[in-house]
Amino acid sequence: MATEKDFLTPVLPTWCPGCGNFGIWTALRQALAELGLEPHQVVMSFDIGCCGNGANWHQVYGFHSLHGRPLPIAYAVKLANHDLKVITISGDGGGYGEGGNHFIHTCRGNIDITYIIHNNHRYSLTTGQSSPTSEHGAKTKSTPDGLIEYPFNGLQTAITCGATFVAQGYSDEVVHLKELLKKAILHKGFSLVDILQPCVIFNEKNIREQYKQKVYKLEETDYQPTDKITAYQKAAETEKLPIGILYQEEKPSYESQLPQLAKMPLVKQEVKKEDISQLLEEFK
Amino acid sequence: MKTSKNTKPSKIFTYKIGGIAGGGQQVAGLIFTKACVRGGLYTFDSSEYPSRIRGGLVTYRVSISDQPVNAIYKTTQLLIALNREAFDYCLPDMTKDGVILYDSDKFEVKPGETKGVKTYPLPLAKLATQAQIKPIAGNMIVTGACAALLGYDLEILNEVIKNTFADKGQEVVEMNITAVKFGYQYAKANFDVDKFPYKLKPINKNDQSIIVTANDTISLAAVACGCKFFASYPMTPASSVLERLASWAHLTGMVVKHPEDEISAMHMAIGAGFAGVRSMTATSGGGFALMTEALALAAITETPVVVIESQRPGPATGLPTWTEQSDLAYLATAAHGEFIRVILTPGDPWEAFYLTTQAFNLAEKWQIPVFVLVDKYISEGHQSIDQPDSKKFNIDRGQLLSDEQLAKLTDYKRYQFTKSGVSPRAIPGQKGGVYLANSDEHEEHGLTIEGFDALTRIKMVDKRAAKLAGVLKDLPKPKLYGPKTAKLTLLGWGSVKGPVLEALKVLDKVNYLHFSAAWPLDKAEITKQLKGVKKIVVIENNHDGQLANMLEQVGVKITQRLNKYNGAQFFPEEIIELVSKLK
Numbered sequence: 001m002a003t004e005k006d007f008l009t010p011v012l013p014t015w016c017p018g019c020g021n022f023g024i025w026t027a028l029r030q031a032l033a034e035l036g037l038e039p040h041q042v043v044m045s046f047d048i049g050c051c052g053n054g055a056n057w058h059q060v061y062g063f064h065s066l067h068g069r070p071l072p073i074a075y076a077v078k079l080a081n082h083d084l085k086v087i088t089i090s091g092d093g094g095g096y097g098e099g100g101n102h103f104i105h106t107c108r109g110n111i112d113i114t115y116i117i118h119n120n121h122r123y124s125l126t127t128g129q130s131s132p133t134s135e136h137g138a139k140t141k142s143t144p145d146g147l148i149e150y151p152f153n154g155l156q157t158a159i160t161c162g163a164t165f166v167a168q169g170y171s172d173e174v175v176h177l178k179e180l181l182k183k184a185i186l187h188k189g190f191s192l193v194d195i196l197q198p199c200v201i202f203n204e205k206n207i208r209e210q211y212k213q214k215v216y217k218l219e220e221t222d223y224q225p226t227d228k229i230t231a232y233q234k235a236a237e238t239e240k241l242p243i244g245i246l247y248q249e250e251k252p253s254y255e256s257q258l259p260q261l262a263k264m265p266l267v268k269q270e271v272k273k274e275d276i277s278q279l280l281e282e283f284k
Numbered sequence: 285m286k287t288s289k290n291t292k293p294s295k296i297f298t299y300k301i302g303g304i305a306g307g308g309q310q311v312a313g314l315i316f317t318k319a320c321v322r323g324g325l326y327t328f329d330s331s332e333y334p335s336r337i338r339g340g341l342v343t344y345r346v347s348i349s350d351q352p353v354n355a356i357y358k359t360t361q362l363l364i365a366l367n368r369e370a371f372d373y374c375l376p377d378m379t380k381d382g383v384i385l386y387d388s389d390k391f392e393v394k395p396g397e398t399k400g401v402k403t404y405p406l407p408l409a410k411l412a413t414q415a416q417i418k419p420i421a422g423n424m425i426v427t428g429a430c431a432a433l434l435g436y437d438l439e440i441l442n443e444v445i446k447n448t449f450a451d452k453g454q455e456v457v458e459m460n461i462t463a464v465k466f467g468y469q470y471a472k473a474n475f476d477v478d479k480f481p482y483k484l485k486p487i488n489k490n491d492q493s494i495i496v497t498a499n500d501t502i503s504l505a506a507v508a509c510g511c512k513f514f515a516s517y518p519m520t521p522a523s524s525v526l527e528r529l530a531s532w533a534h535l536t537g538m539v540v541k542h543p544e545d546e547i548s549a550m551h552m553a554i555g556a557g558f559a560g561v562r563s564m565t566a567t568s569g570g571g572f573a574l575m576t577e578a579l580a581l582a583a584i585t586e587t588p589v590v591v592i593e594s595q596r597p598g599p600a601t602g603l604p605t606w607t608e609q610s611d612l613a614y615l616a617t618a619a620h621g622e623f624i625r626v627i628l629t630p631g632d633p634w635e636a637f638y639l640t641t642q643a644f645n646l647a648e649k650w651q652i653p654v655f656v657l658v659d660k661y662i663s664e665g666h667q668s669i670d671q672p673d674s675k676k677f678n679i680d681r682g683q684l685l686s687d688e689q690l691a692k693l694t695d696y697k698r699y700q701f702t703k704s705g706v707s708p709r710a711i712p713g714q715k716g717g718v719y720l721a722n723s724d725e726h727e728e729h730g731l732t733i734e735g736f737d738a739l740t741r742i743k744m745v746d747k748r749a750a751k752l753a754g755v756l757k758d759l760p761k762p763k764l765y766g767p768k769t770a771k772l773t774l775l776g777w778g779s780v781k782g783p784v785l786e787a788l789k790v791l792d793k794v795n796y797l798h799f800s801a802a803w804p805l806d807k808a809e810i811t812k813q814l815k816g817v818k819k820i821v822v823i824e825n826n827h828d829g830q831l832a833n834m835l836e837q838v839g840v841k842i843t844q845r846l847n848k849y850n851g852a853q854f855f856p857e858e859i860i861e862l863v864s865k866l867k
Binding site: 009040041045048053056060061071073074076080081104259260261269271275279284 | 560
């Protein structure tokens with residue numbers, strides 16, 4: 001059986017020392033190993049940016065795609081081979097900005113993909129511009145006078161658009177995050193795990209202190225993730241930040257509703273000359 | 285293609301019906317066309333319509349012959365004008381000895397208006413009441429009247445009606461048959477049908493030819509050669525590929541996805557290709573503009589993908605429902621960076637079938653993006669052709685590693701440096717094949733490199749570029765039609781083929797070199813083929829002369845360019861006239 005070390009490549013991370021991404025990386029590797037998965041059974045598609053560079057140190061079938069585009073890649077991989085576990089990694093910029101349209105419509109389809117957002121509220125690899133989740137008034141390199149817009153709420157959007165598993169995690173709560181990711185991966189349908197991730201370079205200096213004070217675990221409250229309205233309200237909290245599953249429901253996944261896939265995955269069907277004589281009838 | 289021993293120029297009969305959109309003229313026209321083909325005749329049709337669903341002028345035109353016909357002709361022998369707009373628009377194409385039927389319940393034709401062309405009134409609303417049929421079947425009264433004028437076999441027509449309306453129930457079938465019969469008898473009684481000089485006779489009452497567009501044959505080819513995944517966002521004139529493949533999905537087992545946009549469609553096609561499935565997308569120029577970034581992604585990750593691009597006049601929204609060949613130069617250079625892509629350019633539905641099967645082979649063998657570039661004229665115009673022959677294509681998936689082969693490898697390198705430029709592929713799910721498909725420049729395993737590792741960068745660029753030699757060998761060579769030696773050689777790509785071949789039936793000492801693959805160009809092959817050619821005239825359905833420009837870059841000396849960019853394709857008559865002046 002694979003251990004978390006089997007999900008490592010020889011490449012060492014290029015992330016900054018102290019980056020929140022390390023916690024996500026560790027939690028994910030542990031989650032995959034604890035779920036009994038082997039590296040070749042997992043496909044991960046990656047956004048561009050700090051999180052996307054992680055493609056190089058995840059030992060799985062990887063697809064490091066273009067900025068904002070890892071979801072359609074993952075979507076098709078799942079349709080081509082639904083035996084695979086498919087996980088997509090994006091940042092808040094790629095996931096909610098450049099790839100916002102894909103995000104909305106992938107939620108609608110409820111395809112069985114786990115979507116992990118490394119949410120550091122900044123474009124960090126391009127050296128610190130504002131992102132769709134940056135706070136109102138944020139002074140960044142691209143908004144020196146302060147950001148006029150209000151932040152995009154990925155959790156609320158996912159609930160609205162039909163995602164069937166919506167969760168918030170915190171990268172420093174590695175054990176909690178690992179358990180959350182396991183549940184998300186096991187969930188049959190589209191799961192979003194939006195992870196609060198400190199950027200030690202472009203967030204405020206005391207970002208970890210802030211998260212430490214604000215973050216609380218939903219499992220330690222009597223919250224039940226079964227109602228869209230309360231989940232929507234929970235997702236709006238900013239003074240305190242809930243981590244755990246905000247919303248979950250059982251609904252048929254996209255690929256499970258395709259009769260074409262009922263017998264076996266597409267990729268396992270032999271590629272050969274097909275008889276088209278029946279189709280030709282309609283052209284006579 | 286069908287061949288006939290009779291090689292003398294055939295008589296062409298062209299029939300055109302025009303009226304408001306939603307008036308049923310396309311249905312009526314296609315039924316008549318099918319009846320002709322069932323009777324062993326040959327047809328080529330085309331429709332003109334505006335970018336709206338109801339109202340506005342719609343025409344359907346078909347050229348019919350007892351010899352293979354490769355294009356629609358401009359000169360019209362029989363016109364059915366269902367409203368004034370259609371009458372005014374179509375009148376200039378009428379021959380003197382032709383006939384115009386017009387809906388006299390809608391408008392009147394003034395004496396002298398047609399300059400001697402015979403007209404017959406057809407009061408469709410009144411006739412529908414008399415025949416006790418719904419007004420919607422009025423188009424079948426028209427069809428019956430045409431059959432009477434042409435002396436065509438009603439039995440065959442009724443068979444086609446039965447097939448066409450079978451799923452709408454017996455009542456609809458009978459109503460349409462009644463309408464045809466009524467129209468037929470009305471024409472016999474009221475028109476001087478014997479004086480109409482154009483007659484059509486069936487030559488084989490159970491012909492098994494098919495009537496297809498290039499979009500139809502592309503769809504059929506995708507099914508036939510094992511394409512299992514298709515993602516596409518609707519855009520005229522490519523949409524019918526999506527519609528066809530979606531409607532067949534239960535039968536074929538293909539997964540057909542209509543995603544949120546073209547960006548997603550192209551990335552999905554690439555994702556499925558990466559996952560080991562033959563996959564395809566289809567769009568028009570504007571949709572491909574959105575796919576452009578993903579083309580580069582397919583290139584650097586060396587993922588096979590087939591892209592159908594059906595052109596319409598641009599730029600931007602352009603003329604959405606009309607035709608042009610103006611995206612060739614764009615596709616040849618689309619996306620940033622340097623990489624190989626192939627552009628196959630079928631000239632007709634028959635060629636589109638085989639080139640699509642070849643597109644999948646090229647994409648998988650060379651692990652590159654491959655286009656099949658068509659246009660509205662052949663994407664939506666039907667031609668009668670023989671049924672495709674599955675013996676005439678093969679399936680080549682290129683270098684795919686088996687589980688056993690992978691098990692023997694201790695260090696699998698997905699992007700291993702090879703002489704041909706192609707490295708064996710593993711498919712996600714295979715043990716021992718784990719790798720990274722990387723949009724960043726990478727080393728042989730797919731792991732990201734920086735410019736500090738300049739040697740690897742150079743070798744990786746060279747590896748991808750090395751495929752060109754092999755790709756060129758695999759591409760279909762330009763094909764010469766007409767006499768081996770000629771005073772003038774026409775040269776073109778894609779859908780100009782049809783009208784040019786028709787023109788060659790008349791033009792003396794003119795031949796045509798057809799490019800079924802317009803990119804990349806094989807300089808050595810072209811030089812060989814054009815050796816000794818006196819006059820080279822490049823004919824294109826665009827303004828710039830895009831292939832002409834590309835040919836000049838490989839040293840071809842072009843005598844003249846013929847370009848048309850009014851939204852319509854060339855007519856054979858126009859080519860005959862233009863080329864006659866040049867000779």
